[in-house]
Amino acid sequence: MFVFCLLLVQQSSVAGGKTHWGYTGHEGPAHWGGLVSDYRVCKSGREQSPVNINGSTTGRSQSIIFGYSTRPNNIVNNGHTIQVNMKKGSRITVNGKIYQLRQFHFHSPSEHQVNGQHAAMVIHFVHQADDGQLGVVGLLLDKGKPNKIIEQLWQYMPEDHGDEAPLPATVDIKRLLPLNRAFYNYSGSLTTPPCSEGVNWMVLKGRASVSRAQIRKFTKLFPRSIRPVQPINHRTIYSR
Numbered sequence: 307m308f309v310f311c312l313l314l315v316q317q318s319s320v321a322g323g324k325t326h327w328g329y330t331g332h333e334g335p336a337h338w339g340g341l342v343s344d345y346r347v348c349k350s351g352r353e354q355s356p357v358n359i360n361g362s363t364t365g366r367s368q369s370i371i372f373g374y375s376t377r378p379n380n381i382v383n384n385g386h387t388i389q390v391n392m393k394k395g396s397r398i399t400v401n402g403k404i405y406q407l408r409q410f411h412f413h414s415p416s417e418h419q420v421n422g423q424h425a426a427m428v429i430h431f432v433h434q435a436d437d438g439q440l441g442v443v444g445l446l447l448d449k450g451k452p453n454k455i456i457e458q459l460w461q462y463m464p465e466d467h468g469d470e471a472p473l474p475a476t477v478d479i480k481r482l483l484p485l486n487r488a489f490y491n492y493s494g495s496l497t498t499p500p501c502s503e504g505v506n507w508m509v510l511k512g513r514a515s516v517s518r519a520q521i522r523k524f525t526k527l528f529p530r531s532i533r534p535v536q537p538i539n540h541r542t543i544y545s546r
């Protein structure tokens with residue numbers, strides 16, 4: 307699990323290297339499962355992410371309690387996305403289970419769809435519980451007003467693959483969160499190799515905004531950073 311965390315946090319700089327993957331061509335999502343045996347589940351898995359959220363079942367009343375109390379550590383260009391690594395201490399509690407916030411990162415457009423539609427961007431807040439389980443909160447961003455927190459973050463955005471920059475203590479990430487914390491919930495996977503399953507996915511119904519210029523600043527570096535939606539198979543999507 308330790309190696310796994312490192313991969314999530316510093317995909318590009320793990321000693322010994324890791325099989326290259328991308329979003330287009332021969333290293334693109336359609337080929338991930340065949341690139342190397344470690345990525346097999348990208349092809350063989352039956353509970354993969356993202357998915358199109360098209361109808362959902364009302365589940366037991368459940369909420370995400372956000373305790374985002376710490377500041378970000380640094381902002382990294384890992385070659386696939388822009389990622390913000392967090393100082394220890396921020397967490398969510400879901401159904402009594404605590405997940406620590408490790409990092410959050412961006413995709414454009416959103417990976418999950420709602421009723422067949424992508425949002426302009428998405429933030430994935432990646433958390434991990436003591437038992438190793440990952441819990442990822444997806445926050446969809448619609449094109450509209452500039453996002454104040456993203457404005458702060460983008461000032462420090464490293465443009466070159468592998469670069470990182472420290473972030474000042476004034477970036478208050480809980481201000482990214484929408485007021486509406488209702489969410490869609492299902493069991494899925496990492497949306498990047500190795501596509502490991504058992505991820506507790508929570509896609510917030512409330513959305514935030516991002517301006518066209520802010521989107522462009524990201525897509526200039528990462529023109530298309532999404533895996534296509536995967537079959538839902540036997541799974542249920544719960545509405546919380």
Ligand SMILES: [Zn+2]
Binds near residue numbers: 411412413430497
């Ligand atoms: Zn992601």
